[in-house]
Amino acid sequence: MNYAGATERHATAWAAVGLPSAHESARLHVLGKATYTDDVPELQGTLHAALGLSARAHASVVGLDLAPVLAAPGVVAVYTARDFPGVNECGPILHDDPILADGEVLYVGQPLFLVVADSHDNARRAARRAAVTYADLPAIFTPQQARDARAHVLPPMLLQRGDCQAALDLALHKVRGRLFVGGQEHFYLEGQVAYAIPREDQCLLVHCSTQHPSEMQHVLAHALGLPSHRVQVECRRMGGGFGGKESQSAQWAALAGLAAHRLQRPVKLRADRDDDMLVTGKRHCFYYEYEAGYDADGRILAARVDMTLRAGYSADLSGPVATRAVCHFDNAYYLSDVEIRAACGRTNTQSNTAFRGFGGPQGAIAIEYIIDDIARHLGLDPLDVRRRNFYGIGGRNVTPYGQTIVDNVIADLVADLERGSDYRVRRAAAARFNERSPVLKKGVALTPVKFGIAFNVTHLNQAGALVHVYADGSVLVNHGGTEMGQGINTKVMQVVAHELGLDLDRVRITATDTAKVANTSATAASTGADLNGKAAQAAARRIRERLAVLASCLYGGGAAAVRFAGNQVHVNSQVLPFTELVRQAYLARVQLWSDGFYATPGLHWDPVTMQGHPFSYFAYGAAVSEVVVDTLTGEWKLLRADVLYDAGRSLNPAIDIGQVEGAFIQGMGWLTTEELWWNADGKLMTHAPSTYKIPAVSDCPEEFHVRLYQNANVEDSIHRSKAVGEPPLLLPFSVFFAIRDAISSVGQHRVRPPLDAPATCEAILRAITAVRTAH
Missing domain, CATH: 3.30.365.10 (Aldehyde oxidase/xanthine dehydrogenase, molybdopterin binding domain)
Incomplete structure (x- = not known):
């Protein structure tokens, strides 16, 4: 059959990427119909949980009387660290982060116990009734105090190139100073929330506002003593994340999961804004001591910086944050002789975590401060000093960590x-x-x-996706990234629509789900569209290639010459609707779904020498x-x-x-x-x-x-x-x-x-x- 008379956009001119398309959920956002975790319809019998929080920064818990909590109206159960069937731990890298404090509290606001009641308000009121007796211990609060006490959650790191001290000694001019850059609250509009629903045969479904469903699955499985295939984590969208829901959503997911697993009833744990801000970590604040040598034109000859992060009471993601700060100290400037030190200070405050930029902003602002100092001293426009130190001048294009800038x-x-x-x-x-x-x-x-x-850790730079083409020609996509308002779903939809030659409204994306795409990385490090877009493209391309082979068999011409554009298929001087070819593919038993996988090539990093090729671009x-x-x-x-x-x-x-x-x-x-x-x-x-x-x-x-x-x-x-x-x-x-x-x-x-x-x-x-x- 010849469909040449159908409406046609020229195949070579058609595109779905590069266009200013509206966010795929924009209409739902405006109408208030976008479903967030707290909007998931509650099943009959749903219970609500709240946290009992520490009132001390560092203390031994001498006594914990929960009888008044259990006696409060509506309370069904109270759980402590001893009630986990598995391990009471949620640290993303090191096992130093208890879900519930056990015998010792390490910051004001640390969760001590979980209350489960018939309503959100009853659970919150009951959590305030506990009688806790403390024996105070010494506490450290600032990165400066941690630096002086040599209190670290991880070994300090050092990146060197050249002979910094010798270059400083020879420099005509020197500048030395100190700088403090504070942290930042994520302040996502949607707070931390998890809704856990028990399923048959000891299985569990958890709706969670998280950037890392696979990590939530991992923590839940270990905390409850279950294999991962019994735990399913789903996230349709978040009302903001900014890094605050990469690792720190684990505590909320694990606690909701614990209660649901023990009670065999649905349990929701939704953080009040005050509790959320008291419990969760923030952007790391940094304390710097710096020194630089430079010539009369402002060219930097040597630079030394000592950075101390406020890590908080546990490691969390402080190691990777410090690494990225070290690797971004250079920003846009070539530094021939440099010495960069970073230490993750242990403090009795919230355990700080990922935040948009992930240490990069904290590293780069230090060199900008130094350049601003140099310009003031020399009476030059700071832009002129910046320009004289740019990468690329005189072939200077290798970073202190050994990556060539191309x-x-x-x-x-x-x-x-x-x-x-x-x-x-x-x-x-x-x-x-x-x-x-x-x-x-x-x-x-x-x-x-x-x-x-790229992620600092090489193995995290991978992604998977599933693409389904239904018999009516509509397309459903699932990938491992999470939507937090940044538009990753819209971009992945554009990639798939482009690959199959379809309009954007022919493609839809479902909730991120560990039962569909397994072992995913967090949506973080600015890699979401890069990784998941490539994975979805690979899946869609496989389907397109199968359809092209079928079209070639049915209508002649080579499969390589078949073009998909404007919801149509161009084959051997004929044009037919995409839906018609799909129908014929179904009848011919051609596979109309595919998986896709992508791993960023060329990355390597040695954390000991701090050398390698950590970034894709x-x-x-x-x-x-x-x-x-x-x-x-x-x-x-x-x-x-x-x-x-x-x-x-x-x-x-x-x-x-x-x-x-x-x-x-x-x-x-x-x-x-x-x-x-x-x-x-x-x-x-x-x-x-x-x-x-x-x-x-x-x-x-x-x-x-x-x-x-x-x-x-x-x-x-x-x-x-x-x-x-x-x-x-x-x-x-x-x-x-x-x-x-x-x-x-x-x-x-x-x-x-x-x-x-x-x-x-x-x-x-x-x-x-x-x-x-x-x-």
């Missing part, structure tokens, strides 16, 4: 942004403004980004920010931001630009308003929206210009695109250094402002006072 576009990208943002004109205008303005001061800064893409970007600071109050405002980001050949420009915008504002919050504060007893006092300030709409600049840099990835990534999840979070370095620039003008730019992050109004005033005193 995709460097930073010089051209920065030049593009410098022109497009009128950087030089605005710097001059800010200087004129400051001369005649005694109170308000403006600052302008341009900062670059080079960010490596680098994403680049730069931003210019202009601020005005009130020197009497410390208040400030971002007036304008210009951003240029290298997304490669973007799979979806609309989603990618949205990700860049969101990352910029989130990173700005980390560096300016989001201050974590613990009192003298180690209790986190910023544990609610009333005490913790995330950016609001009013904090966004009136002029916010975001562009994507046109640059195909040199590596064979999915359609030559580049990751866009984490790297843009480093772009608001420009905001921090614009604020520092404004403060510096108080002393005619002759004094290095001692500005720590977050640059709150109080921190800004302290820095202004220091500049005035020194000047």
Whole structure:
């Protein structure tokens, strides 16, 4: 049959990738019909759980009287560490992280016991009735204290190249200083939540808001003494994750699973916002001591930095975070002689964890601070100092950890942004403004980004997917990535639609499910679309190739010449609907589903020598920010931001630009308003929206210009695109250094402002006072 008269889009012109398609759940989000874990319909007999939390930072538990809890209205059961059939442990790497404290508490807010009741409110009220007797033990709260006490959760790490001390000794100029950069609360809109449902034959289904369903399956199986095939974890979507639901959702999943398994009834554990913030870890804060040598033009000849992270009471993911910080200290700059140390300080605070950027932002901001210091000392524009130290000048293209950079576009990208943002004109205008303005001061800064893409641990760089083509021609996809609003499902749908020549509405993605794709990696490290897109592409391609062979047999011509485009199949000068070929394939018993697998090639890393090829490629970007600071109050405002980001050949420009915008504002919050504060007893006092300030709409600049840099990835990534999840979070370095620039003008730019992050109004005033005193 000849279908040539059907509606046709030319096969070679058709595409589903590279288009600004709407988020696949956008309509459901707007209508309030998107199902999150807490929205899953509760089965009859569902019980609700709550946590009993420690009131001490470090203490032995001398007595734990739970009788008042059991006697509370609606309470069905109370569980402690002794009630796990398997192991009471949920550490993602080391086995040092108890699900429930057992005999010793290590931070204020550590879960001691689990209450199960007939309602959420009854469970929460009952959890407050426990009588706990403590014997206090010495506690450490800050990374500086951990550094002085040599208290580490992991052995310190060191990366060296050249002879740093000799180069420092020979340098014409030297700078030395200290810096503190605070942590950050994830503040996902949907809190931690898990809903566990017992199934027949000792099986368990757990709906969990998590970035890592396979890790949840692993923890649940071990905690309950079950094989993994009896535990199924499902996640349709999250209301944000940012790394906070990579490893730390395990505690909530395990506790809901414990109660459901013991009681053989459905159990939901949903965190109250205060409890969530008290219990869970955050972005690691860093304390730095640094030293650098440089010449009269600002070229760095040697750099040394000693970084101490606030790891918290357990290792969690602090090791990989520290490794990434070490590997991102260089940012966009070639460092010939360098010494980078990092230590994960053990503190009696929440165990810090993954957060968007995963240590990369904390590593890179240190070298930017050093360069800003150098520019102040030499009286140069910081951009000129940055440019003179870029990778690529004179063939300098090997990182301190031994990876050769083959995709460097930073010089051209920065030049593009410098022109497009009128950087030089605005710097001059800010200087004129400051001369005649005694109170308000403006600052302008341009900062670059080079960010490596891949998991630090090589074996995690793998993904799987399933693609099903049904007899009516509709397509269902399942992959190992998780959707947290970042658009991974939309991009994977585009990849599959493109591969099969279909419109996007012909493809649908189901919930991430450990019963469908096994042994998945976390959706993290900006690898979600890269890994899962490639896996889904491989699965769809196998189906397409089978259909092409069938079309060739039925209509003649070679299978390689068959084209799929515009919901049609072009074969031997004939055109037929995709649905018709699928129907014929079903009748011919051709397999219409396939699995796909992808492992990122070429990666290797030696954690002992800290040498290797840890990243598949680098994403680049730069931003210019202009601020005005009130020197009497410390208040400030971002007036304008210009951003240029290298997304490669973007799979979806609309989603990618949205990700860049969101990352910029989130990173700005980390560096300016989001201050974590613990009192003298180690209790986190910023544990609610009333005490913790995330950016609001009013904090966004009136002029916010975001562009994507046109640059195909040199590596064979999915359609030559580049990751866009984490790297843009480093772009608001420009905001921090614009604020520092404004403060510096108080002393005619002759004094290095001692500005720590977050640059709150109080921190800004302290820095202004220091500049005035020194000047």
